[in-house]
Amino acid sequence: MEKAGGAAGRQDGAGSGKAEPQPRSVRVVLMALMITMLLAMLDNMIVGPAMPTIVGDLGGMEHLSWVVTAYTLATAASTPIWGKLGDMYGRKGSFLTAIVIFLAGSVLSGMAQDMGQLIGFRAIQGLGAGGLMVGVMAIIGDLVPPRDRGKYMGMMTGVMAIAMIGGPLVGGSITDHLGWRWAFYINLPLGAVALAMVTTVLHLPKKKAEGRIDYLGAALLTIGISALVLVTTWGGSEYAWGSAVIMELIGIGVASLVGFLFVQKKAAEPILPLHIFANRNFSLMAVIGFITGFVMFGAMLFLPLYQQSVQGASATNSGLLLLPMLLSMMAVSMVAGRFTTATGKYRMFPIIGTILMVTGFFLLAQMDTETSRLTSGLYMAVLGAGMGFLMQITMLVAQNSVEMKDMGVASSSATLFRTLGSSFGVAIMGALFNHRVQDVMAERAGSLGGKVTESSAQLDAASLKELPVAISDAYQHAVSAGTHSAFLLGAAISVVALLASFFVKEIPLRGSAAAEKPAGGEPAGDRPAGDQPAGNAEGDSARAAGKTVAEHV
Known part of the structure; x- marks a missing residue:
C-alpha cells in the first residue's frame, strides 16, 4: 500500500491490512493533487485571452492555431504513456516528472521570442500536462478505495469548474496588467507548491518492472492519436474535409491504430492492455x-x-x-x-x-x-x-x-x-x-x-x-x-x-474489509465473471488500507 508521508500505509503484522495514517499528511497530499489538477485545467483557459496580445507581439498570425494544437496533440498522445509508466515504474516518479516537464514548458513558453519557439515550447508543456491529470486520478485510485473515491473525484470536478470559470478572467487580467508572458509564468508558483508538497509528503513504494516499455506500441499510438487530432483540428477549417491532406491523415491514423492493436496483443507490457x-x-x-x-x-x-x-x-x-x-x-x-x-x-x-x-x-x-x-x-x-x-x-x-x-x-x-x-x-x-x-x-x-x-x-x-x-x-x-x-x-x-x-x-x-459484509448482498461468486474486477491479494490489501486513509481526510 502506498503511503502519504508514512501516513497511508504501515501495515501492522503480516498482511493485517490495517494502516496508521497521519490525517494531516493525507490532506496535504490531496491538496497537492488539487493544485496539480488546477494547473492542468487552468493553462488553456488563461492562455486563451492572451492570444491576441501574443500575436501582436510575436507575429505569425497564420500559425496561431498551432499554439493550441501543439499543446493538445502532445497532451493526448502522451496520456496513455504516462499511465503505463506509472503502473510499471511507480506513480510518484512519473507524476513528479510530469510536473517538472510542465513547469519547464511554462518557463520556456514565457521566454519565447517568436511563434515557432512558442509552438515548440507549448508542445513540451502539453507533454507534461498529459501526465498531470492521469497522475492525479491514479494516485487517488491508489490511496482511496472505490467506495470512498466518489467524494474526492467530486472535489476534483469542482476544481475543474473553478478553472473554467476563473481561467478567462484571470488570463485577461494578467495580460492587461502584467503582460502575456505571465500567463505562462503564473504556473510556476502553483507548480512549485505542488512539487514541494508531493516530494515531501507522498511516499510511494518504488516499482521495478520486469518487462520493458512497449516503444513500438507507444510510437504507433502517438502517430494514430496525432493524426486523428489533426483531422478534427484541420478538417473544415485549414483544409476541406475531402481534401488530400485530410484523407491522408485519416489513412495514417487508421493504419497506425490497427497496427497498434496488433502490437498490443503481442507485447509483454502493452501500453494499453486490451x-x-x-x-x-x-x-x-x-x-x-x-x-x-x-x-x-x-x-x-x-x-x-x-x-x-x-x-x-x-x-x-x-x-x-x-x-x-x-x-x-x-x-x-x-x-x-x-x-x-x-x-x-x-x-x-x-x-x-x-x-x-x-x-x-x-x-x-x-x-x-x-x-x-x-x-x-x-x-x-x-x-x-x-x-x-x-x-x-x-x-x-x-x-x-x-x-x-x-x-x-x-x-x-x-x-x-x-x-x-x-x-x-x-x-x-x-x-x-x-x-x-x-x-x-x-x-x-x-x-x-x-x-x-x-x-x-x-x-x-x-x-x-x-x-x-x-x-x-x-x-x-x-x-x-x-x-x-x-x-x-x-x-x-x-x-x-x-x-x-x-x-x-x-x-x-470495494472498501475496507471491515466495511464490507463477508457474504454481502451479492456474493462475489454470483457476479458475472466478465464484469467482476479482477482483484488480487495485493489489490484488496491496498484498498483496505485506503479505507482508513479516507476516513481521516
Missing part, C-alpha cells in the same frame, strides 16, 4: 466518457458565442457566461460523490446524468433571438447537472473495473477517450455550426452576408455594432440557427450515451 476492454463496465465508461467530452466542450464553445452575438453580452465576461452550467456541474458532482461514498451505489447516476444531458441540449436547441439570459441560464443549469452526474462517475467506474496493477492505464484511458471526444465534438459541431451560419447569412443578407462570414463565422458584440442593422440582425439569426443545429446534434449524440448507461452493472465498490 483485456481491460473485456470488462463491460469499463468499455461502457469509455463510450460515455467520449460522448461527455464530445458534447461538453462543444457547449463551452458555442454558449459564450451565442450570448455574445445574439444576447449582446461582453466578451470580457466570457467566463461568467458559463456560470449557471459550471456551478450546477460542480454542486451535483460533489453531492453525487458523497452519496456514492455513503451508499456505494452509482448505477443510477449515468442514467440520470445522460437523461439530463439529452434534455439540456434539447432545451438549448430551442433558443432563438428572443431568448432571455435567465431562460438560457436555466437551460445551462440542466445541462451542467447532467454533466455533474457523469464527470466523476466515468472515472470511478473505470477504475473499479480493473486490478490495482492497471490503475494507471485505466485512468489514462478514461482521460484519453474524453480528450478525443472533445476534439471530435469541437470539430464536428463547429463544422455544422459554421455551415449553418453561412447558409442563413446567404439567405438573409445575400452576397454581402456571405462576405461578412467568409473569413470567420464568429463575430463578437463589439464587431456587430459596427455592421449595418440589417446585416447585424441577419447574423444574430444565423448564429441562433447555427447553435440550434449544433445543440440538436449534441442531444442526438447524448442519446447514445443514454442507451449505453442502461447496460452498466452495479458492481459493488
Whole structure:
C-alpha cells in the first residue's frame, strides 16, 4: 500500500491490512493533487485571452492555431504513456516528472521570442500536462478505495469548474496588467507548491518492472492519436474535409491504430492492455466518457458565442457566461460523490446524468433571438447537472473495473477517450455550426452576408455594432440557427450515451474489509465473471488500507 508521508500505509503484522495514517499528511497530499489538477485545467483557459496580445507581439498570425494544437496533440498522445509508466515504474516518479516537464514548458513558453519557439515550447508543456491529470486520478485510485473515491473525484470536478470559470478572467487580467508572458509564468508558483508538497509528503513504494516499455506500441499510438487530432483540428477549417491532406491523415491514423492493436496483443507490457476492454463496465465508461467530452466542450464553445452575438453580452465576461452550467456541474458532482461514498451505489447516476444531458441540449436547441439570459441560464443549469452526474462517475467506474496493477492505464484511458471526444465534438459541431451560419447569412443578407462570414463565422458584440442593422440582425439569426443545429446534434449524440448507461452493472465498490459484509448482498461468486474486477491479494490489501486513509481526510 502506498503511503502519504508514512501516513497511508504501515501495515501492522503480516498482511493485517490495517494502516496508521497521519490525517494531516493525507490532506496535504490531496491538496497537492488539487493544485496539480488546477494547473492542468487552468493553462488553456488563461492562455486563451492572451492570444491576441501574443500575436501582436510575436507575429505569425497564420500559425496561431498551432499554439493550441501543439499543446493538445502532445497532451493526448502522451496520456496513455504516462499511465503505463506509472503502473510499471511507480506513480510518484512519473507524476513528479510530469510536473517538472510542465513547469519547464511554462518557463520556456514565457521566454519565447517568436511563434515557432512558442509552438515548440507549448508542445513540451502539453507533454507534461498529459501526465498531470492521469497522475492525479491514479494516485487517488491508489490511496482511496472505490467506495470512498466518489467524494474526492467530486472535489476534483469542482476544481475543474473553478478553472473554467476563473481561467478567462484571470488570463485577461494578467495580460492587461502584467503582460502575456505571465500567463505562462503564473504556473510556476502553483507548480512549485505542488512539487514541494508531493516530494515531501507522498511516499510511494518504488516499482521495478520486469518487462520493458512497449516503444513500438507507444510510437504507433502517438502517430494514430496525432493524426486523428489533426483531422478534427484541420478538417473544415485549414483544409476541406475531402481534401488530400485530410484523407491522408485519416489513412495514417487508421493504419497506425490497427497496427497498434496488433502490437498490443503481442507485447509483454502493452501500453494499453486490451483485456481491460473485456470488462463491460469499463468499455461502457469509455463510450460515455467520449460522448461527455464530445458534447461538453462543444457547449463551452458555442454558449459564450451565442450570448455574445445574439444576447449582446461582453466578451470580457466570457467566463461568467458559463456560470449557471459550471456551478450546477460542480454542486451535483460533489453531492453525487458523497452519496456514492455513503451508499456505494452509482448505477443510477449515468442514467440520470445522460437523461439530463439529452434534455439540456434539447432545451438549448430551442433558443432563438428572443431568448432571455435567465431562460438560457436555466437551460445551462440542466445541462451542467447532467454533466455533474457523469464527470466523476466515468472515472470511478473505470477504475473499479480493473486490478490495482492497471490503475494507471485505466485512468489514462478514461482521460484519453474524453480528450478525443472533445476534439471530435469541437470539430464536428463547429463544422455544422459554421455551415449553418453561412447558409442563413446567404439567405438573409445575400452576397454581402456571405462576405461578412467568409473569413470567420464568429463575430463578437463589439464587431456587430459596427455592421449595418440589417446585416447585424441577419447574423444574430444565423448564429441562433447555427447553435440550434449544433445543440440538436449534441442531444442526438447524448442519446447514445443514454442507451449505453442502461447496460452498466452495479458492481459493488470495494472498501475496507471491515466495511464490507463477508457474504454481502451479492456474493462475489454470483457476479458475472466478465464484469467482476479482477482483484488480487495485493489489490484488496491496498484498498483496505485506503479505507482508513479516507476516513481521516
